[in-house]
Amino acid sequence: MEAVTPREVSVQDEAVDKSTFKKCNQIAFYRRQKLLHPGKSSYRALLESVTLSDENVKFQIIHEENKVLLQVEICEIEGNIFRLKIDEASPLRARYKVRDVLIKEPTTQRLFISQNEGGILVLSSVNEDYKLQVIANPFQVELQSKGETILSMNSNGLLYFEHLQPKPTAENEEAASDSSKETQEDLGLWQEKFGSFLDIKAHGPSSVGVDFSLRGYDHVYGIPQHTEGLLLKNTSDGDAYRLYNLDIFGHKIHDKIGIYGSVPLLLAHKPNRTSGIFWLNSSETLVDISTKAVHGLSGSAAETAKQKAVPLTDVRWMSESGIIDVFLLMGPTAFDVFKQFAQLTGTQALPPLFSLGYHQCRWNYEDEQDVKAVDAGFDEHDIPYDVIWLDIEHTDGKRYFTWDKKKFQNPRKMQEHLRKKKRKLVIIVDPHIKVDPKYTLYSQAKDKGYFVKDRNGQDFEGICWPGSSCYLDFTNPEVRKWYADQFAFKTYKGSTNILFVWNDMNEPSVFKGAELTMQKDAVHYNNWEHREVHNLYGFYQQMATAEGLIKRSSGKERPFVLTRSFFAGSQKYGAVWTGDNTADWSYLKISIPMLLTNSMAGISFCGADVGGFIGDPEPELLVRWYQAGAYQPFFRGHSNMESKRREPWLFGEKNTQIIREAIKERYVLLPYLYTLFYRAHTAAEPVMRPLWVEFPGNIETFGVENEYMLGNALLVHPVTEKDAKAVSVLLPGSAEVRMNIYTVTFQTILPWLCFLQIPVFQRGGTVIPLKTTAGKSTEWMVDTSYELHVALDTEASAIGELYLDDGHSFQYLHKKQFLYRKFTFHKSILSSRDESGQYQTMCVVERVIVLGFGHQPTFVTACSKDGKEKEVVFTYDTKTSALTLENLALSLAADWKICVN
Template sequence: MRSLTTVGTLLLLSLLPASFAVKTHDWKTCSQSAFCRRGRALSERARATSNWKSPYSIDPASIAISPEEASLSASVKSSLYPDIKFQLDLKVHEDGVVRVRMDEVDGLRKRYDEAASWALVAEPDVSKSIKWQVGKKDVRATYNGITVTVAFEPLRIALSRSGREEIVLNGQGMLHMEHFRTKTPAVEETPTPEGETPPEEQVQKVVEVNPRAWFEGDEDGWWEETFSSWTDSKPKGPESLSLDVNFPNHGHVYGIPQHATRLSLPTTTGENPTFTEPYRLYNADVFEYEASSTLSLYGSIPLMYAHSKHSTVGVFHAVGSETWIDVAHPTEKSSHSHWISESGIMDVFLLPGPTPSDVFAQYARLTGTPSLPPHWSLGYHQCRWNYVSSDDVRSVQKRFDEENLPVDVFWLDIEYSEEHKYFIWDKKNFPDPVEMMKDVEAIGRKMVVIIDPHLKRTSDYPVYKKASELEVLVKPPSGQGEYEGWCWSGSSSWVDFFNPKSWDWWKSLFKTTQQGDNWSWVESSDNVHIWNDMNEPSVFNGPEITMPKDNIHYGGWEHRDIHNINGMLFQNLTAQALVARSDPPKRPFVLTRSFFAGSQRISAMWTGDNLGTWEHMAVGVQMVLANGIAGMSFGGADVGGFFGNPEPEMLVRWYWVGALAPFFRAHAHIDTKRREPYLLDEQYKSIVRKVLRLRYSMLPVWYTAFRETSVTGVPVLRPQFVMFPQDDGGFPIDDQYYIGSSGLLVKPVVQQGVTETTVYISDREPYYDYFTDRIYRGEGKHVTVPAALDQVPLFIRGGSIISTKERPRRSSPLMKSDPYTLRVALNNNGAAQGELYIDDGETYDHRKGDIVWRSFQAERIKGGKGLRIASTDLAARHPDEAVDGVALAKYNKKNEFANSVSKVRVERIIVLGLPEKPKSVKLEGGAALVWEFIPGVSAQGQKYGGPSKLIVKDPDVSVVSDWAVLVE
């Protein structure tokens, strides 16, 4: 497919690693990163010294407590640096989260302290009910069964619950904040009178401007560091921060995405480590990343959870610089971690839990919940690098419709633009972009077009020209002019979105009508949404394929200070631009590759340039789970893999994986063969059609799950430890998951040639096969289930009611008026419940209460053997609840949206697990209904049987009304 690329793209491809295979030498190891070397050396010396203790201590006379603000401040001193001052601040928030900050005071320079301002959604409210106790050796804050103890010498901070230590900072004494210093001349010549020979010891003397602690070793990379052909000037000298964070009573730790590894993080130190390199957080454009590695990838969230039967706790460190994290499990019931960051202050939030839901909510109150996405974005997305012309887009759409394959979004990669000048159409191949968009929109579909952060440095590109005039481009180390690097556009510069002057200008670019003399994207529409790629940022001729760390951003900060935050700002401003372009505003969809804590407030992410291999399919599931528990619920891995040509079996399995992930997109590299699903042989194409229809039928489930996570922060995909936090058999499981609170359990098949697999079931409830209705029971065991190519292990947990739409349509907007089917899967007590949330799926009217939010319950009729299935209004029952973070106090059940769907009905109710055939089925207070009963099949000693099935045909009840069906 190289013939489809422009000459410019081919030239730039030559700058990339040969054959796109991952070249590990393009990225540093810890031993090649000076500050990581220093941090790990400190750890090694501490472990090797039996009487090691931290040199940091609190001056008791300096302690100041403000009970009204639940805060403590104190001076911290180091026995090794008596002239260096540090300040410790500790606050307890209303929800019990503890914030611990430490910074150098009156230093030669200022450390970067703004990471939290970008990550946090707001400054948290502090508690008013903390009991403080100051002793001779420590000070303690007590609240809600939790005690936070700050020991004076050595400095040690511990969060305990009911006398059990849950989180400990500096328990191993590895806290080390490298203070600022002046550069030391290497030597100074000692003058000697003419004709005399000085004593040997007077020939030279070292100028001791910067005395070093004995454990610091030599001036290792303090002032300059070379990697490959690049030199980092390090004008501020050493400023790294090391901190050990231990979980004495938790055997599993999760989080710190993004890495291609297990959900429960394997060890990197100690005896028999799984990995020898620490987990690295440093947003990087990694080609064909390995399927099992601690290598840094595209996003970084410095958030770690620890879990045991007793509790779930977490630590969020608001730091935007490169960070390395070692993980150890010294016992089965304890976990240690060592965090080493290149710059920034210590700004750590201790999340006390004690349940998974609690800790997710605590993190969400800090950094925000995932935004409620536009409904159509939960459909299927079709992409490749590249659809090469307007006619190509039309042809692809036509083939999807001819083959009855539903799709919601068509994507355009970089080749749509003239010489990779984003926003500017290549009119040779896209002569009629607006008409093309209208053709796509006519069937309710949308388009997503890529906008990368690098701007081609040429005077005929109005976007670059204006950015240069505004002086909002990243500067080189000198602080003068514009940094120049290479990316798809060739010679490029990058907008500095930390500069407030860039914000309104960037948003103006997306206006679809001319804005005075300012250039804007008039050849676009409100139905075009945006893909922000390459925003780590990726720089082809830069160190580690990114921007030099000594580049300068707004405020004089170096790129090293804000590297991991950089991509989030690009995504954030793009999303704001999409909101601002229309009146009334519509919800934006912005896909980002690079992300940081707080990115979940904006839109979706994906796992980057994966390979079309079984190993990458498997690790993609684990990565989506890891990103989800760290807030990034709206995520997925590219179906089929970005690189390679998967055989049909692999491609079909990958469609199953994608259809049961929050973000569902097929994407492929420019050199791959075309692999749109309509090109498959019929036996495979029919399966993919089944997969796509399953996804569309389950859109009510997905949208309802997103409403919940937009309020609670609990992820859309829930690993086993989240659903069953006291079942230690499920703690390491990361190859299956639940979808929201729906009760749906998924076990994707990610191995070749599989016809059956095993599923772990924690509880006693029956699990009904979604397709065959067979019942499986486990209670802490794995059960064997069929898994042929045309099916996926998907189960409804007993006690759940699932809402679906079963009529095939070409796109999701065409389904708005379609009726619902309710699947009622009874539990061991003969009961079930479920929810359905709907709104217009596009505007922000849901925030003013224009919604439908229903509860479905199935309960035994008192005094009898019958069943009552009812629908009630959840929004009316819970006015203090919220949608998308906004309370429903103004909710009116006859709101405008509810009226618009009042004729949408429930067309079928399926009840699984009734103990016997009913005598009658009728509406409560109404007429008898048409129904069919299929008796169950005994398991006869097998692991599964077939439950009874009651099918109630067309009860003719509205989805917005209260009603009840009586089964007697």
Template sequence: MASRSGQLSWKRTALLGLVSLGHLLQPVAAVKETDFKKCDQSGFCKRNRQYADDVSTQGSSFTSPYEILPESASFRDGQLEAVILKTINDQKETVRLPITVSFLESGTARVTVDEERRQKKDVEFRYDTRARKERYNEAEQLVIVGGLTLDGNAQVTHQDESQITVKYGPSSSFEAVIRLSPFGIDFKRDGATHIKLNDGGLLNVEHWRPKVDYIYEIPDPDTEGQKPLEEAPPPVKREDETTWWDEFFGGNTDSKPRGPESVGLDISFVGYEHVYGIPEHASSMSLKETRGGEGQYTDPYRLYNADVFEYILDSPMTLYGSIPFMQAHKRQSSVGVFWLNAAETWVDITKTKASSNPLAKTTTTHTHWMSESGLLDVFVFLGPTPHDITKDYSQLTGTTTMPQEFAIGYHQCRWNYVSDDDVKDVDRRMDRYKIPYDVIWLDLEYTDDRKFFTWDEHMFKDPIAMGKKLQESMRQLVLLIDPHIKNKEGYSVLSELTSKDLAVRNKDDKNYDGWCWPGSSHWVDCFNPKAIEWWATLFKYDKFQGTLENTFIWNDMNEPSVFNGPEVTMPKDNLHYGDWEHRDVHNLNGMTFHNATFQALLSRKPGELRRPFVLTRSFYAGSQRYGAMWTGDNQADWGHLAMSLPMILNQGIAGYPFGGSDVGGFFGNPESDLLTRWYQAGAFFPFFRAHAHIDARRREPYLLSEPYRGIVTAAVRLRYSLLPAWYTAFFHAHRDGSPIVRPMFWTHPSEEAGFGVDDQLFLGSTGLLHKPVVEKDTESVDIFIPDDEIYYDYFTYQPLKTSRGKRVTVSAPLDRTGLLMRGGHIIPRRDTPRRSAQLMRFDDYTLVVTVNKAGTAEGELYVDDGDSYDYQNGQFIHRAFRMADGSITSVDAQGRDTRAVEAGAWLKAMDAVHVDKIIVVGAPAAWDRKEVTVQSGGETWTVPVKYHAAEKGRAAFAVVGRVGARIGEDWTVKLA
């Protein structure tokens, strides 16, 4: 659903109970950028940027005030501990900053800098006692799930008064050179430096200090002549304290009881021109420079989860989620960093060219990371491949949850389906027009007066009957549940929330009251374990009446969105569980709510153990463990369609691959050609959902006139026929963090011309290369070809004349999208049209083989029951297919003896599922024969084959069928 929208009518405004907030609801055409901070309006960002400017101005005369005390350094069991001493300018004072450098078994290094707290004895001071004094240090507990085992083989290979060198990682090929004065670390692989910390001297830890009114010496009773206290002189201010203790923006005041406590650090990627990641931004996948210049940005990339409706494109402006994970790539080498800090964060990016050889210039990317509070905690990954970076990051934060199979089908949504009859009518009409779909969604209006866990009894008179009607065709229902709880007397959920003391508190330690869709609201504090336990009770079938086993959940507005709050979110000086300020945990907030709902769905019924489905809008590193995300309130225009690709690709390489955008655009009314093209694109998003604003015209696909309706239906059916390939890609994402849809640099890390390409994608490892049409009145696409392999048009089998590193023009009239098949792959499909994914569970398979230049092909299929966790106990089928030497074979991909697996009900049912046919594209003329031999399970039989010779514009292909081999058994088809 949307954030507050200027498109609401005043009638609806009155219904919302927001009349008193009329100034918030004036009509707007796009996001009000003035509602959100720029760097120079964010006190700590401005200070850190100024610090960087001062360092640059001083040049070689600047000396970083941070140094490691040599005598403090100790190394044991893969971990270096020491103390950094910060010298405070002109004051001859020092601050002690404990540093830990951990070398992990995976080859990842972790650098953590904290601060020793101290009390000044020579001054009197006042400070606010509301918030905790130590730096926020609990992000690890919520984000990190593994991968922290220390590398026992790491060792110090050199140590003197200037530096310490540690070798670690695979075959001790990684090296960390820790400079003591000034402090800095160079990370090397095979002797070459790839990442530098504090090379530019921008390390800046704003140390804790008291809020001083008057500074004076404490009188000593043994000393005569001491000045009376009331005559003490006022302090001399040495720094601009304007934003130290409070800050003002948009009519809101942020009190800062702990004062300034930001952390900043420069991280340089030596020899790397391209850096990617740090979603979510409506920007290119390869990140731009942020210090101005043609085509660049003037503000840093901001990571501060916010409800930015109708967001603008090509901007570093913050959006709904944030993952502070960045990777850099150059030819045959990838490295990365993960900045574990949940506070508001800004990242500046600049690039410099330098080389001793003028004919071989290299580019180094410099990044400057700045967070408002918390620890300096950064993980360093040395690769060397994109897959290594993704895998090592996933060891820390987890992989995407294995979804139910219905979740990767098509989802039909709008704000709002207004009644249970409306839902049943949409369901009926989708069937009437033979458009497959798996899930229908209910937005805010299904509730009674916007009270979650209730139903509008006038419009949804019998939700149980509605749910059962959907169950008949194996379809699901998703309901919206947001974190704000309507502040209304007699509402049982509110009563429980407040009586159990589970709500977020304001700076005065009272339950925070803000405004969202229900009007006055309180917010569930899901940092509190007791709140998660309580939240789970609300989803029990007997508690949330009207829900069934096919009911799942959508978490929206969990940034959190607060209509009358600063930057449309919660005040930073609010308090959470443990008395941590909201400023410390803001970017984690959405994930804690997502997690609470995920856990709740796991426990709706004892012994149920079905996989949850929960969609979230707000996210952080680790959110991938709980379900899908989407890119928020986009617009129905061609620009937003085009931008959805780099946004989704960037999510995937940042560890959150289960993403999509609202098909058709949330705001506005797309023309038929735009809507059609969006469906063609959306069919290749991992999360495939159409959605529309309450003021948008109804645009269910069956409402389109011909030819558009038929074209959209074909796009949806294409998605369903390829569900086996999609599910296999999800399996790999779940196993090792691999992106589900992959950019060119990830699949072809040596092809430099593809490093900036973000308008096309590969589907997993299937060899399917997709580029949708994203411009009006366009009937062809120019697809970048990253290698020297042969490519075939998916629809026509036309072999394309391609050249590595060049683009090939592919015909894409309105009824077709740009979809190629790379030679050398075997793609599993299910070709029988059905109404939903679950109705296809026991259909036979088609295998599409694309012959490469060497005359071979490989592929795989992973399948389980698509619903339970039985796959963890061996209840799955994972096949590896190979074509070589005139034969196609299928073996267990994990080398298991499948006969030793005790089959459960699903696996037994799969005995009746076979390979129906095999289509071999690019089949040689030698295969022009009437039948071929199949061997499986000790038996041999023949099946017919039909050979189609090459014609103009089409490769030769052979169709083998019906093959008849069980999909879960070993088999061989002898073609020659």
């Protein structure tokens, strides 16, 4: 079979043909579930079946019509988390349960039965803050906090559970009337057609779903990934949010179709309370959302009469298969919900420092000479960068773990050249393997039976970049171990320890497959169909890749792996990006809420291709995208092979200067950014976060998506409009915020614009650590001195912190080789003290800028821990109230104080 050329694919997909992908009403299990309308549930709880153990409470529910019994398990997990599972009591065969996403089986806390009579079962938590009320008929569960109902399950009666049944016999099928056959076919019970594709459902229909009502909430977020705004919208138009990982080249703006990755986590927020729902199911999932105002949600009749209409958001989850396994995250703050989700799925991996620098990528840098020329171009134009990337053309005929022998004759020498420049290389490794018996990777995998099978038991073959390809079954732990071993230096010829990895096309992408992905009736490890594990495929490849990079270093070095496809828990293994975006202002604008949504779903290390992957950005758009990307977690310029070359110096000196300054701003900011990643790693705090997370009581912030907080200290407002003459910046809160030499108060909307910069404000009451200057790459900056920006609040106080380690190893984890400093400005004294760790550094704090200092000091002194005191040189700007302290040379690793008198 001939290979599909890049030209064929890109032209074919230049404008997305929506008929390639299903609309909601073309999805059989969705149509079946939507036949069940809100009303009284057909399920009744058998409360006489209740059993109580230290681990959970169990009871059965029964469907009043088909009499099928389901087993319900409820448990409380420490930290205000409740888990509810529903499975068949006696299934025909085991139903799929998601593995490997949870970092461990959660530790449960004992629930107590405080009532079981009158058709009501009341379960109380250990601390008595929460109660679960189970109503028997119709079956419903309410979760209450201090007497207030936070959410309820099945209150709209939409619990849906297709129990497994024997396949109809030929005699039964013959006996069925033609109309019955048509109905079965229309509902897609045992097979489903889409275009020319036929999906045979070997085990029949197995869809599950249920509704949740969130009381008092009308702002909901999450369930990435979609090219959508920050706030989730009502789906009353029949267009549900789809969680189904798909390769959609040039995905449309404001579309609820799933792209690339899925995290089935939804957050709901109202003033000063946040809750979350984590739906642990890796099959195709659709989510309906409806928000309305209702009266009298709780309380006595007299109280109800006084109540005004309050919002109620209904969320309906519908999955093709598996069981119902849902975690209710009770917060009560957004940061509590982030920690609760991380407690289940893990925190963001601490990335190596180089990966927070700037990355330069293109499909494709042609050969070794091209790589060296681009690398030299950054030095020639005084632009920092850390990593250059190679796309699929670097391989020998799209065979991964190989090199094109003509274009990359000596890849090791090329990497040694980059190493001397203190830079790194990232290469692409996709999951499809070229069908070629002479290709060692293919022949080994085939001999070992490591490929996904088709429904007939043969190796599944699809078309991707190499042409005819087979797909490694990463759901198999043995395959993952074997795959990890491929990264060993002795196996991956020409690789070195500065080579890192990009996993692309791992939805998985299949060019001539149904919806450009793998057939759902393909078969994986342990005989599970692809429909069960589809959204986990990329998750497993990234897991195996990260483990391979760690293994090749004998467990000493942190990996860097970027993946396009992801699931809940992918944050443990590296970074993600938003995929094949377009060089258009609308894609720059939508990238902000997309990244915020990923961040709220646990994946802090995320970014969007700077400049847009598809097409040619005009210079103004490219400049604005660099300015935005410099303040986002993953910072990579990337472009399609059909796009014109767009290295940062190709757009005229004026634009080169602005891009240079944006990238240098990023490098100066790295101490603060690295500290934020440490917080994400240890405390599950998103690096990039919506305004409402920091200002949970300010309703004005709840829908803001054109600006965001970078950590708790910086407010960033990218410019996303062409020819913008001004932007309006919302500055929420009651403290003060400062930007450069200006002081403005919160609770204002500030018009601001400058083409050389974008609005970035430092929040009053914070201290930000910075480098005094940018270097050629992060490794060039190891010994560069630091400066602190201290923005005082209305009480003339501020706090901040700095995390520092060697930037590449696991020594911070195993031997506490790190520094964690806390900076405090209070009563005119700035102090630095050690919080923990024992990392040695020769770096010093050279400069301090205090914004908002109310008067000119008489003198300033610095005092080290040993009691030595010295006078400090300072300048004070009376117009801006900015105090600058110079030539400090205070050890970063030691305690000290600066007294301003």
